[in-house]
Amino acid sequence: MMRGTLPQQQLGAAVLILFLILFTTTAAVLLRAVNNANFGLNAANNTQREMVAAKQTLLAFAMSYSENFPGSPPGRFPCPDTDNDADGLPNTPCSASNLPGRLPRRMDTGSGAPFMFSDHGILNDQRFWLAVSPVFRQSSAAVLNSNSAGSLTLDGQNDIVAILIAPGDVISGQTRQNNTAANYLEHTNAAGTAFASSWAANPTLFNDRVLPIYRHEVMTLATARVTQVVRGILTTYHPANGNTYPVDEPAFLAALTAAPPPVWFSANNWGTVINYAFINANSVTVSFDSCAITYTVTFGQPDIARSQASCEV
């Protein structure tokens, strides 16, 4: 009896195959896990990095708005892309409502260097979303200068001019793909004025990542641009008026009127928010309402000194 059954019991091929299947399955699971872990980490890092890059591009757009769109002041932001069509461009004029739309992918300018805001999320319907305070919108006719306040808030913080939002994966109650903000953004973020970076009451129903742009960040750049314009006027004034800068603010305002400055300068009342101080014939200071920077303009110097890095008070 032993001779008859022993060979069948010890063939072992089935066990080998079983081990191979187990090995294959384990290897596949491990590889998938490693891939997913890398992918998840990379995706999170990429989202953060690309949000910061998009914010930098938006700030650059705002600073150079007066150059790329003559007649308009520095400080304006693009309208959101509300139709999500193939062109990826802003939909102008901006919607009358405050509702956020997708961050435009690009915007062409006359200078030949288009603004490439971000291509993040175009493949998986997770493009960034953008909300812009009405005064700071591209198509706004409202006066925009250093006294202009941002009307958006984030977690109760105010004076925010624009907000970038990464929508995250679809969560319960949302349906995609469409152009309805509430199907991408959670809590109060879809409403477009009072934004939140978390939702304590329903943390599982919130996965937005939010990056604000503060008024002082925009005005740090815009006042630099305006000071450059002022310096140009002062540089012309100096040799034509006995080699001296205007001796006081009334003389400075008269010089501004006579120059004249660019159309956007006067149309947005920049002259009324500038504070001018005479130091000597070759040196003056210029500051702006609601901005903590004091610029020092010195005749013949290629650079303009400033008292601090940011307008933030």
Added chain:
Amino acid sequence: MKKLSNTRTMHIAGFTLIETAVVLMILGLVLGGLITAIGQITQNKRRSDAQALINRVEEALYGFAQANGRLPCPASDISNGVEAPAGGGVCAFNGGHGFVPAVTLGLQGRVNADGLLLDPWMNPLRYSVSQLESGGNRAFTSLAGMQSLFANPATLVAGPTSLRVCNDATCAPLPARELANTVPTVVISMGANWSAFTSADEVANAGNVTIGVYRLTNTNTFVSREYNDTNYDDIINWLSPHVLVSRLVSAGQLP
């Protein structure tokens, strides 16, 4: 008893030829699949490492510009990773097309015997910088040029000395094929197939001339398009002139 023992040994001696063949076939399939998967993962990892390295170079370029008010010139094949010439200005080496000046930028990473920063395929990263002029100075590689560019934005215009990026080497018709035409810098990894050029698009990025032992471009048109395993695997990043200027203003280098 002895006979019984011999008989049993013969019965447990091993597997049949068919069983062994089946097992070897399965083993071959499994190993083949694993090797393919690991190869793909390795390739993807190298591409993501290359992209991360280029991102680091980009941040270092912004950091250098924020500290010095200008961008560095490229390193040459014999400058050991230092910009040539030191101090910027007119980048005489190959019309502004060379290598990442890793020493000047303070970048860590693998370098070759010539001190050039290497991508994951052990090939030096290429770096080109625009020789556009503003106010009589190089607009991006001199502080005076950057100041002039900020004071006179109209000098930022496309021309024979500016760099442009297109989505194919012909860059025609315009403007449909043009992605950007006044970019300050371009940084390129030539990808896995760096020792050969599989398309005109790759030649445009790094294949027009040979200097020392290296192929480099000597034209101002670059190509950025979708990755394709057979004819385009370059990884390319470029800076925006507008973002560069705004970051210099934020850093206090301008106006």
